[in-house]
Amino acid sequence: MQVPAAGELLDRLPAEGALSWVRRGEGLVGWGEAARLEVTGPHALQEAAAWWADYTAELDGDDELDVPGSGPVLFASIAFDPAAGTSVFVVPEVVLGRRDGVAWLTTVGGADPRAVRLPDPVDDGPALRLRYADGALDPATWCAAVAEAVTRIDAGALQKVVLARDLLVTADVPLDPRRLLRRLAARFPDCWTFAVDGLLGATPELLLRRTGRQLSARVLAGTAPRGAGADDDRLAAALIGSAKDRSEHALAVDSLVRALEPFCATLHAPEEPELLTLANVRHLASDVTGTQRRRGARAGAGLLELVGAVHPTAAVCGTPTPDAAAVITELEGMDRGRYAGPVGWLDSRGDGEFGLALRCAELVGEDSARLFAGCGIVAGSDPAAELAETQSKFAAFQAALEG
Numbered sequence: 001m002q003v004p005a006a007g008e009l010l011d012r013l014p015a016e017g018a019l020s021w022v023r024r025g026e027g028l029v030g031w032g033e034a035a036r037l038e039v040t041g042p043h044a045l046q047e048a049a050a051w052w053a054d055y056t057a058e059l060d061g062d063d064e065l066d067v068p069g070s071g072p073v074l075f076a077s078i079a080f081d082p083a084a085g086t087s088v089f090v091v092p093e094v095v096l097g098r099r100d101g102v103a104w105l106t107t108v109g110g111a112d113p114r115a116v117r118l119p120d121p122v123d124d125g126p127a128l129r130l131r132y133a134d135g136a137l138d139p140a141t142w143c144a145a146v147a148e149a150v151t152r153i154d155a156g157a158l159q160k161v162v163l164a165r166d167l168l169v170t171a172d173v174p175l176d177p178r179r180l181l182r183r184l185a186a187r188f189p190d191c192w193t194f195a196v197d198g199l200l201g202a203t204p205e206l207l208l209r210r211t212g213r214q215l216s217a218r219v220l221a222g223t224a225p226r227g228a229g230a231d232d233d234r235l236a237a238a239l240i241g242s243a244k245d246r247s248e249h250a251l252a253v254d255s256l257v258r259a260l261e262p263f264c265a266t267l268h269a270p271e272e273p274e275l276l277t278l279a280n281v282r283h284l285a286s287d288v289t290g291t292q293r294r295r296g297a298r299a300g301a302g303l304l305e306l307v308g309a310v311h312p313t314a315a316v317c318g319t320p321t322p323d324a325a326a327v328i329t330e331l332e333g334m335d336r337g338r339y340a341g342p343v344g345w346l347d348s349r350g351d352g353e354f355g356l357a358l359r360c361a362e363l364v365g366e367d368s369a370r371l372f373a374g375c376g377i378v379a380g381s382d383p384a385a386e387l388a389e390t391q392s393k394f395a396a397f398q399a400a401l402e403g
C-alpha cells in the first residue's frame, strides 16, 4: 500500500527487532517476525531459497506498486562460512519502503496495513560511558598473525588473505539499535545501513544487486586513512597510485568476475578503480555490472544462488579462496559469525540487494557489542599499518556508539 512520505525510514523503527537496509534515505526497514529461518550447512543457501519460494507461493495479497522491495520481503544475514556458521532469514510482519521518493507499507501475516501505527522517532539519548576490551587477539598477537601471513605470501603459499579482529565494548546503559543506525546513516550516507537480528552496520561494499536480469556490485579493496587538509589529498593520491593496493584490489574484482561469468550474458568491470571517500577511510572501488543469461544451464539462478556463487570474494577472504580460508581459520583465532558475510534483502520477484557485513557490530545482550574490522594482506603489507587500518575501520561504529 502506498503511504505518505512517512519521514526518515530509520526514524520509524521500533526498539525491538529492527531490520534495515537504507542508503540516502531510501530502502527498506522492517519489524516483527512473520517467519524466521536459521540454517547451517553446506546447502544453507539452497535451503533458504527453497524455503522462501515455498513461503511466498502460499501468500496472497496485492502489490499495487510492483517495484523492487514492494510486496513481501526476506531480510537475510548470512554467515561468513554458511557451511559452519548460522545464517538468519527473517520475514518481517511490517515493511516500510521508499524508492525514488515513493513510500509504501507491506504487511505479512494478516495485519491490515491501514491499521499499522508507525512508531515515533526515539530521541538522541544520553552520552554512553563505554568500556573497551580486546577481542580474540590482542593487537600485538594480531600483528604477529599478519606478519606470519606475509611470510606465507612471500613463500608463494597464497597471494592474498583478509585478516580481521574483533573489539568488545560494554556501555553503562542498554544500547538502542535505532540510535546507532541513525548515527551510522548520518555519518555514512554513501553506505548501506543494515540491521538483521542484532548485526548492525554501515557497509560501503555491495556484493550483488539483482533487478530483473540486471546485476551490479561495488567491489572494494585497498584502503587509506583520511588526513587533514593537504595531507588528505596526498593520502588519496598515494592510494590511487599504490601498486600494492591496486594489486589487492584487482584480486577482489577478479574473484567476483570469475564467479559471476558463468551466469552472465554480459559482464563489465572497469579497467581502473575509482576512489570512494568515506568519513573515516578512503577505498579503491570498482562498480561491476552484468546481465544474467536468458538461456542455458544457469539461466534460472536466483539471487541467493548467485550470492552463494560469488561469496566469499577476495575482498573478505583472499586468493586462492580455499588457501586463504584455511589461513583465516588458522591465524585469526576467532569465529567471524556473520561478520563479512552477505547481508541484505530479497523480494518475491527475486530482486534484492546484498552487501558485505563490514563496519559492523553484533549486539550481545542489552549493553554490549562485538565490533569487527579486517584488512587485505598481500606481499609488502606492514603489520603496524594494517593494525592502524583496523582502528580506522572500527572508528565507524565507535563514532555511532559515542554519539
Ligand SMILES: C=C(O[C@H]1C=CC=C(C(=O)O)[C@@H]1O)C(=O)O
Residues within 6 Å of the ligand: 162, 164, 205, 220, 221, 222, 223, 283, 314, 315, 316, 340, 358, 359, 372, 373, 374, 375, 376, 377, 393
Ligand atoms: C574486510 C574489511 O574490508 C574489506 C573491504 C574494503 C577494503 C578492504 C581492505 O582494504 O583491506 C577489505 O578488503 C573490513 O572492513 O572489515
